[in-house]
Amino acid sequence: MCYVFQPIFSARTGKVMAYEALMRSDMEALRSPATIMKLAREQGALCEIERLTFFKSLENFDHLRSEGLVRRDTMLFINSIASVCLPREDSEYMESRWHELCRQMVIEITEEEEINHEALEAKRHVPGFSGMFALDDYGSGYNGEAMLLAVQPDYVKIDVAIVRGVDQDDDKRQLVENLVSYAHVRGIALVGEGVETRAELEALGALGVDYVQGYFLARPALLPPPVTPEGAECLRALRGEMD
Numbered sequence: 001m002c003y004v005f006q007p008i009f010s011a012r013t014g015k016v017m018a019y020e021a022l023m024r025s026d027m028e029a030l031r032s033p034a035t036i037m038k039l040a041r042e043q044g045a046l047c048e049i050e051r052l053t054f055f056k057s058l059e060n061f062d063h064l065r066s067e068g069l070v071r072r073d074t075m076l077f078i079n080s081i082a083s084v085c086l087p088r089e090d091s092e093y094m095e096s097r098w099h100e101l102c103r104q105m106v107i108e109i110t111e112e113e114e115i116n117h118e119a120l121e122a123k124r125h126v127p128g129f130s131g132m133f134a135l136d137d138y139g140s141g142y143n144g145e146a147m148l149l150a151v152q153p154d155y156v157k158i159d160v161a162i163v164r165g166v167d168q169d170d171d172k173r174q175l176v177e178n179l180v181s182y183a184h185v186r187g188i189a190l191v192g193e194g195v196e197t198r199a200e201l202e203a204l205g206a207l208g209v210d211y212v213q214g215y216f217l218a219r220p221a222l223l224p225p226p227v228t229p230e231g232a233e234c235l236r237a238l239r240g241e242m243d
Contacts, residue, residue, distance in 0.1 A: 001025045003057045005064070006220035008077065008191060008213045009227065011205045014235035016227075018075035018106065020213065021057035022220045050084045058098045058105070060222075065101070070224060077106045077134055077155075082115040085122040095128030102128040108136045109151055120151065134191070138162075139175070156183055158209065160194030166207075167199035173207060180208040198234050205238040 005019040040049045057078050064070045095102055107123055109115070124131065134155035135147055139162045148156065158176065166172045176192075183190050192204040195214030204212055217231035218224065227235065 001052065001056075002222065003053070003060055004220040004222050005061065005070075005224045006213055007218045007224055007227070008211050009217055009231075009235060011192075011201075011209055011212050011235070011238055014227075014232070014239050016071070016074055016224075017211055018077055019061065019070065019224055020077040020108070020220075021053070021061065021079070023053065023079070024220075046081050046084050047086070050081050050086055051090055053080075054078060054086065054090075054094060058094060058101055062098055062101055064223070073104075075104045075106055075132075076101065077108045079110050079136065080107045080123065082109050083119055084116075085119040086126075088127075091126045091129075095126075099128060102126075103130045105130055106132040106134050106155065108134040108157070109147070109153070110136050115147060115150055117150065137193075138179070153188060155189050155191055155211075157191040157193045158204075160214075163192050163194050163200055163204065163214075164196070165200070166192075167197075167203035173203065176204070176207045176209065184208070198230065201231070201234050202238065205241070 002024050003021045004024050005021055007016045008018040008020060009015065010017050040046050057076065061070070061076050065072050107129070109120075123129075132155070133151050133153040134157055135151050135153040136157045137159040138144070138148070138156045139159040156179070158179065162172050162175055166176060180190060182188075189210040190208075191211040191213065192200075192209045193213050195201050195204065195212050195216045197216055200214075201212055201216060217227050217235075
C-alpha cells in the first residue's frame with residue numbers, strides 16, 4: 001500500500017491550505033480501500049492499518065516538504081479510524097520523529113466505525129498533536145449531528161453525496177446553507193469534497209463553503225499536482241466575487 005496526496009484549496013484565496021493523505025493499493029484483489037478496511041476489520045487488524053496510515057503519511061509528506069515540493073505551512077489531513085487509538089509508544093515515536101509536522105496534522109475521523117469515546121479522548125491527547133480534528137463524509141453513514149457534537153471538529157467535510165449536483169438541487173443547497181450557518185458561528189470551517197464540476201464549485205463558493213477538493217481541481221498523486229487550469233480559473237472568479 002502507498003499513500004497519495006490530494007490538495008485542499010481555499011475557496012476565498014484559491015491557495016492550497018492542506019493535503020489529504022489517501023490510501024492506495026496496487027494489489028488487484030485489494031485495490032479498494034473499502035475492501036482493505038473490511039478485511040482488516042474481519043482479521044482484527046484495524047490498529048495495524050491505523051499505524052501504517054499515520055507512519056507512512058507522515059513519512060512521505062515530510063519528504064515532500066524537505067524537497068520543497070509542497071509548502072511547509074500547509075496542513076496534512078490524515079484519516080483515522082474512529083474506534084481505534086494508537087498505543088502511546090507509537091504516538092511518542094511520531095512526535096519525536098515528526099515533531100513539527102505533527103503540529104500541522106489534522107486527524108480526520110472517518111465513518112468506517114462507530115465512534116469510541118475513549119479512543120477519541122485518547123486521540124485528543126496524543127503528544128505533540130495540534131488538537132485539530134476534521135469530521136469526514138458529513139451527511140452520510142455514522143457522521144451526522146451526533147458525531148458533530150461528539151467530535152467538536154475544527155473542520156467538517158461535506159459528503160460527496162451532498163456536493164454532487166448541489167448546483168441543481170434546492171434541498172442540497174438548503175442543507176449546505178444550514179450547515180454554513182451552524183458551523184461559522186462556532187468557528188468550524190467547511191470543506192466541500194468530491195467536487196467534479198465548475199457548477200458545483202461555484203455553488204459551494206456562493207453558499208459560503210470555506211475549502212474545496214475534488215477531481216475538478218486536482219487528483220490525488222504521490223507528488224501532489226497543481227490545480228487544473230479550469231479549476232484555477234474558477235477559483236480566481238470566486239475570489240473576485242468575494243473581494
